[in-house]
Amino acid sequence: MSAKISRNPKPRYQPELGVKQDFETLLQTFAEFGTVRYAKFAEVWRDMNMSYFCAGRQSQRECREFVEEVFDLAVPYWLPPSSFLVRAGALYLMYGLYNFQLVIPKVKFRVTADQWRTILEFQQEARDQQHLDLDYVFQKMVLEKAFCYVATPKEMYPTSKDQNESTYISDNLKEESSTVEDIFSSSALNVSFFKTMCST
Template sequence: MSAKRCRRGEIELYRSPVTEDCEHLLSLFQKTDSVRFEVFSKIWKEMNFSHIFLGTVKHEKRSFSRLILDSAYGFLLPPFSFQIRVGGLYLLYSLFQSQTAAPPEPIRLALKDWEHVKKFEKDAMDAQHMDVIYILRQLRLQRAFHFSATPTRLVFRKLRKKESPALCENFIERASRPQELINIDLLEELTNVHDLYGTLKSSVSETSENSSVNLIRDDLIPQLRSTVMDFHKWQSRQGAADE
């Protein structure tokens, strides 16, 4: 076995501890209930997290930087909550700036994940989280992203099968599909359609012999909204009980 392959195998041994360190930092950020970079930066400095790059010899700097960035990359994507994804973005930015490899190792961004990042940026813009927008644009200006077919490099031979790390359950966003599907815009559109249908029904009833046929539920839109709100309240109570 070549020395290069041995070193690659030794570097991989650090993946699990690095992921644990990232999760610990993000768990502290999660407790602040904030998405400000200033708050994240304070935790980063208190943990001396930039020291994670110290101790690597010259020929290991690039491969170790790649491993650390790959480990942090997953926190930028679903199914993690918005706050954890913000923390993941700040983590990638801080790691990119702190690495000792020269020129700096880029952040591999798989093309399949680009839509997730664009939607994440749009959500941040809609909520006016300007720290997130600024950090994303800084990474682009610095050409920190390397767009690739896969998030990690593919090799012809592997020392062993790579195990997928278990996702931290506390970071995963609770299911919110009903709230996402039944939003204000949809309710307004349904109301307009409902009113139009009511007008057409009234015109039919005036000319139809059987005008007693009930073609409309007047409480359809309010009941739909009420059902979604009841689900959201139940979900919130369940979350509070789990904590």
């Protein structure tokens, strides 16, 4: 009598999911301090032993694939709708990840043209507010060529599927919007304008 073969697929190994939870905890803790000073972020980073995020990888190939996944998870926190403090923490987080990765040559952060424009607007806002820590870290990453400018956030293959799970951000890390902002948002105004034009 032949052994019965299980039809249940083996769950895919996803160590990066634990890292995502660590990111959420780190950024939430940093944001609660209410400051964008790098020294405060470094304190949280050390307390959580984030420098060892690559520990346990068995080969350079596995480490590279893991780091690529981790970097893909980190970038969305640097973008809207994250709050200003979370975005500041995300930049510091990316700076730490880039410098503590155990991969040669180093993995870079993938950013699209639209994302880069948003990032530059954020950095200009930080500069205008004299947040020199943020400006220094950003400029250092640019000089170190830590960014790879791409057409899509993730590498695409013929069989690639759209995956939104990695870009999900907890509500408590997002920027709060007021009712006034909702009323006067560009999308709301565009809809109102469209309705007006159609009725005339």
